[in-house]
Each structure stands twice: as C-alpha cells, then as structure tokens.
Amino acid sequence: MSSATTVGSGSHSAVDAALGFYYQSLYGLLAIVKATEDDAAVCLERLDDVEIVLNGRSLLVQLKHSLSKKPAAVSVASVALWKTLRAWIEVLPKVSLDDMRFQLVTVAPLATGSVLSPLLDEMTSRAGLLSVLETEAHRVVNEHAEAKKNGRSPLPHVERLPGCLAYLALSNATREKLLSRVTIQPAANDINKIQRDITNALRHFPPDQRDLISQRLMEWWDLQIVYSFCAKRERFITRLEVQERLLEMAGELATDELLADYRFEVPPDDHSPPSMIATQLQLVNCTSFEIRSAQREEWKARSQRHKWMKERADMAARIHRYDEYLVLEWGDRHGPMAEEHQSATEDEKQAAGLEIFRWSFKQAHQEVDPFAKNWSASYYVRGSYQVLAVEKSVGWHPDFVTLLKGIA
Structure with a gap:
C-alpha cells in the first residue's frame, strides 16, 4: 500500500510516489516520538501505509498526501475515502477486528458540517454515517451498472467502484463494527511541515539543539526503515530504540567527542594524491x-x-x-x-x-x-x-x- 501524493492536478510521477513514501516514513517517526506508551512501535507497508502499536492494539493508518495549496475537501464522494475503506476491508480476514483501529490521515480539509464529521471523534455515533455510506455505495454501483448496460463510455465511478462493492459485501454488523473503529484526521501537515513537527516534539532537549537532533534522528530513522525492508532488522521499530538513539545523540552533543582516527595512519601504497x-x-x-x-x-x-x-x-x-x-x-x-x-x-x-x-x-x-x-x-x-x-x-x-x- 502507498499513500497518494499529488504535486499538481493529475500528476502521478515517480517524484510524487517518492514524496508519498517519505511522508509515510516521517509520519511514523512523528508518531513514535510523540508516543507515551512503553510498547509503542511503528511498521511501514505491512498491513497498511503505517501501522502503529499502542498498548497492545494496532492502529492502521492510511495517508493521503498532497502539496496542493488548496486540496479538495474530503467528502462521502471522495475517491480517497472509498479506496481507504477497500484497503481496510481487504485486511479484515488477516486480523482480529476487536484489536484494531483505523485512521485516515489527509492533508485535505473536511468541510464544515460534513456527514463524515462523526469520524473526528471515536466516541461519536456512526449510525447516520452508516446509512449515508450505504446509500452512496448503492448509487455508485447502480450508476456504473446502468452506464455499462447502455454502452456509455467512459464508465462513471471506476475508481470508487471496488471500494463500494467491498463495503456492500460486508454484513451490517461488520460495517458497524468497522466504522466504530475508524477516525479521520483532516488538514494534516504536509511533508514540508511534518519535519518541523518532529523537531518541535523533541521537548526534552534544549531548543537550540532540536534542529540538529531531529536532523540526525531522521537520518538514523531512514536507515532503519531501509533495513526493515531488507530483513536486516525487525519490521517494527520501537519507541525504546528511538529513545536510546536520542540519548546517544544527546551524549554526543554534550561532549562533542571526536576521535582522531587518522593520527597514526599513512596513505595506502596505491594512493594517488591530487x-x-x-x-x-x-x-x-x-x-x-x-x-x-x-x-x-x-x-x-x-x-x-x-x-x-x-x-x-x-x-x-x-x-x-x-x-x-x-x-x-x-x-x-x-x-x-x-x-x-x-x-x-x-x-x-x-x-x-x-x-x-x-x-x-x-x-x-x-x-x-x-x-x-x-x-x-x-x-x-x-x-x-x-x-x-x-x-x-x-x-x-x-x-x-x-x-x-x-x-x-
């Protein structure tokens, strides 16, 4: 799975994909830096874009990133919403729903009074939203089927159709249980601002050291993510590991101890000086x-x-x-x-x-x-x-x- 990233309307370049993936990585780091739970851990690209474990429960996060200055508001008709629901529905056979939570994080805003507003708070009733989603899913499926029957081209709702079909295939009880565990975080900071968020989250360090520490922490984190994909380390990166690395960096900055590694060394025999x-x-x-x-x-x-x-x-x-x-x-x-x-x-x-x-x-x-x-x-x-x-x-x-x- 990968987060959707757009730099401009209709742009889906390799650069966009790279930015989207790096956004996932930085979001995972921010989550682990802000976590207070001892067992907190983060994994990328396993069950979802980002998987965050807190107190023995997993939070599956779908990230929708954009560098657009005015991204379109998320609505019940958004492609991103239905693609996200489909991704989560496909995961359900692999997990225990009782131990899972789901979150859609998007840089796009949520319109005032949106029918998706109940997703802002995990404790708010989803009864009305369940009905709205079912109605929208039926509309998408029916309009697509009618257009196909009449030979219309292009067919409508092609991108949303798989998500709507998957949603309608769920039992009412499963829909209700899934949606009760879903939240949305709209208007999230984009990749340019999330780096600042990581720096600001390092509250236990003096302000004049936070930029340097966050820079070095992100360098270390990037390497751990690569190692996790190459089976050079465990897939999950724990809060304890991050804390240990932060302590090491604090000690390095406190002493600034540098070793003279080449004091007694000489150039190799095949060295060719400039x-x-x-x-x-x-x-x-x-x-x-x-x-x-x-x-x-x-x-x-x-x-x-x-x-x-x-x-x-x-x-x-x-x-x-x-x-x-x-x-x-x-x-x-x-x-x-x-x-x-x-x-x-x-x-x-x-x-x-x-x-x-x-x-x-x-x-x-x-x-x-x-x-x-x-x-x-x-x-x-x-x-x-x-x-x-x-x-x-x-x-x-x-x-x-x-x-x-x-x-x-």
Whole structure:
C-alpha cells in the first residue's frame, strides 16, 4: 500500500510516489516520538501505509498526501475515502477486528458540517454515517451498472467502484463494527511541515539543539526503515530504540567527542594524491619533502572528513562552516602579503608565498580555533588547507589565481 501524493492536478510521477513514501516514513517517526506508551512501535507497508502499536492494539493508518495549496475537501464522494475503506476491508480476514483501529490521515480539509464529521471523534455515533455510506455505495454501483448496460463510455465511478462493492459485501454488523473503529484526521501537515513537527516534539532537549537532533534522528530513522525492508532488522521499530538513539545523540552533543582516527595512519601504497597539491606548492618552490608531507596530510584530512560525514548527519554542514573559517584565517594573511608584493620580483613572491604555506602547515593548527573542543590533532587543519588548495579556495603564491587559471 502507498499513500497518494499529488504535486499538481493529475500528476502521478515517480517524484510524487517518492514524496508519498517519505511522508509515510516521517509520519511514523512523528508518531513514535510523540508516543507515551512503553510498547509503542511503528511498521511501514505491512498491513497498511503505517501501522502503529499502542498498548497492545494496532492502529492502521492510511495517508493521503498532497502539496496542493488548496486540496479538495474530503467528502462521502471522495475517491480517497472509498479506496481507504477497500484497503481496510481487504485486511479484515488477516486480523482480529476487536484489536484494531483505523485512521485516515489527509492533508485535505473536511468541510464544515460534513456527514463524515462523526469520524473526528471515536466516541461519536456512526449510525447516520452508516446509512449515508450505504446509500452512496448503492448509487455508485447502480450508476456504473446502468452506464455499462447502455454502452456509455467512459464508465462513471471506476475508481470508487471496488471500494463500494467491498463495503456492500460486508454484513451490517461488520460495517458497524468497522466504522466504530475508524477516525479521520483532516488538514494534516504536509511533508514540508511534518519535519518541523518532529523537531518541535523533541521537548526534552534544549531548543537550540532540536534542529540538529531531529536532523540526525531522521537520518538514523531512514536507515532503519531501509533495513526493515531488507530483513536486516525487525519490521517494527520501537519507541525504546528511538529513545536510546536520542540519548546517544544527546551524549554526543554534550561532549562533542571526536576521535582522531587518522593520527597514526599513512596513505595506502596505491594512493594517488591530487596533482593540484604539487602544482600549488611548486609555484612557491617547496621542497620535495614538504610536498610529500602535504600530500600525506591531505589524505588524512580527507579520509577523516569522509568518515565523519558517513557516521554523523550533522558533519557535512560543520565541515563546510569550518572550511569557511579556515579560508578567512588564510585570507587575513595571504591578502596583505599579495598586496605588498604586487611589484616584487618573482623570487620575492615565491619566498613570501612559501611562508604562507609553512604557516598553514606548522603554525595554523596552534593559532586557529580547533574543529571541536576536544580536538588537538594537527593533521586536520594541515590537511584541510591542502583540500582547500586542491579546490583553489586557497593558495600560496601571491598570484596563484592567475597562474592556475585553466589548470584543473
């Protein structure tokens, strides 16, 4: 089963389907984050779009998503309603109705005074709605049959017909029992807003940490969903698992402890360093030993970056911000030097540029702020300056931008 998603009228692209599925995933995460029951658990695409277990009872959720600014209101004539009823009716032989509840969650509104209003409250009588649904189902079936008999084309109510037939096939007692367990949640937030809902639900964390924690939690959750489909883990993801992951992330943020994984590592024998490292350093007459050292530190820093980004969702943004900081620190030294050497000889320019490189390699890690509070390994700053040199975001020669123009 999958949630219906539309970006525009009549649009059913692969993008819409992907958004619909991701909406299911985020809705499941929001449900488990907001749950207070110890046994709370969530499963996707088993009996329904989302299956939520609370206090030993299952809630089967059908999700109808849309990015339309004004989705049509849900009514007794809505295709989404009858498709949902059909999906639930098909599940009935597999479950005990006494242990089940059902909910239609849609971003579409419910019109004021709608005959579906009793579904807003589980305790409200469904007697009138039962009669309305039966009348509508008979109308759909009869009009379709009459049109077919008279050879009309296209036939009416094609999308609603299976749901109406399935509903009418139920006994009156089963219809009544099913509907007593059905609720509707209209005007639900779409995929853009549900991410904010997850962030806001993390009330046990300081407000300034919630964005980062929710981002990392969603990254972890996405992986668990994939694993659940690939039989790498149990199908249900429990509230306990989510709480444990949140505690781990809180501890990581509290200490921000980062390990220097490559302090004692060296590049593998088959490593081929980016040619731009040597090209930049040769412009300022670096020694062969200095070039090899720079290449080694660049490998360390690049490897460390890759490991951090693979393990932690917040690292890409942190690394980017720190790179911008390193460029500013470099610019405060390279800019005045380049200005002072505009009329200098080439030898003087090379000597001045060599000093800038040697500052980046020997002194910068002691003078600039560390990447994290506990970080002390020199290779990250040394190597990051080489990563930036490869990208030509920094350079050593006063005229490196001009001299490297056109060189990849």
